């Protein structure tokens with residue numbers, strides 16, 4: 001067993017898991033409709049009633065996101081680690097909002113999906129086109145294009161395999177009528193088991209479109225356990241950003257009230273948000289905040305050099321004397337979130353930056369080089385991936 005915190009400490013001895021986000025700030029907001037401010041993850045765990053990540057089976061060492069504490073909290077995760085250790089079947093289910101460019105924040109989710117696939121999970125992936133229609137962009141054709149060109153192609157290039165993977169659109173669950181009926185009926189039947197006050201308490205701001213999307217998302221998360229799909233109760237892990245927890249609370253509650261089906265309680269994990277270039281959250285609605293996986297290597301390098309918020313000092317003399325702050329340095333955070341997979345190397349960079357030995361320009365140069373190299377290889381794989389797309393669209 002490994003614990004993400006002690007592992008981060010013990011492997012290299014020096015990686016701090018205390019992030020910028022832990023600084024005191026009472027003005028942050030984390031809801032499915034808005035993420036803003038400096039997020040205090042400790043407070044979030046308390047307010048949402050999550051469990052912090054502690055002991056994990058050895059396999060999780062292979063995931064940078066788990067061993068560096070970026071996946072920081074969960075609900076009922078033990079059902080999943082038990083299934084993995086006992087080699088029992090389990091499902092990984094998550095969804096994607098097909099809006100804008102696929103960036104390094106989205107890549108984190110993709111890496112978790114692919115990691116669970118490597119652990120033997122059956123993968124369910126929902127394109128939330130109905131949710132996007134109701135909340136953002138009413139052009140269904142464009143949503144489908146974005147889902148395939150931006151999301152699916154990048155997932156495949158990052159390593160997602162078509163075997164044991166059920167990729168579907170909320171607007172088009174299955175060509176198999178019995179399956180499609182089961183999924184949409186569940187979404188509608190769950191409505192009976194929630195009250196308006198509950199919606200208000202969980203979401204605050206709520207509209208018919210948002211309610212419909214929440215119930216459809218509940219069906220996304222629960223339907224793998226229906227007779228028409230996996231055949232009965234099975235552990236389901238839903239890896240998401242912390243903003244999605246309200247959807248999980250609703251789905252977990254209604255799933256235990258509906259008597260027609262027996263659902264095993266949903267499990268979920270929560271990852272921290274990758275900081276955007278200027279701080280805040282990396283978000284596809286703010287072009288200056290993200291590096292996309294289709295940016296050219298040169299574009300990406302320039303973005304880092306020009307826009308990535310620096311934790312360094314204003315002058316070289318001051319930097320040499322006082323050192324930089326890697327916790328608020330976006331370039332360093334990009335390395336920590338995966339661009340530098342080697343823990344010992346990451347710790348060296350962290351130490352050198354803190355001591356003032358490593359300058360901001362030098363750190364940025366390292367990140368820019370790593371980024372360009374990654375993008376060059378990734379974009380070749382993306383070309384290859386085009387041939388695979390059809391294999392994922394058979395459902």
Ligand code: TRP
Pocket residue numbers: 093094095096097126127128131216217220221238240244
């Ligand atoms: N609401 C999610 C988002 O905004 C997308 C989503 C739809 C989802 N269905 C899901 C996430 C099921 C997890 C599980 O990104």
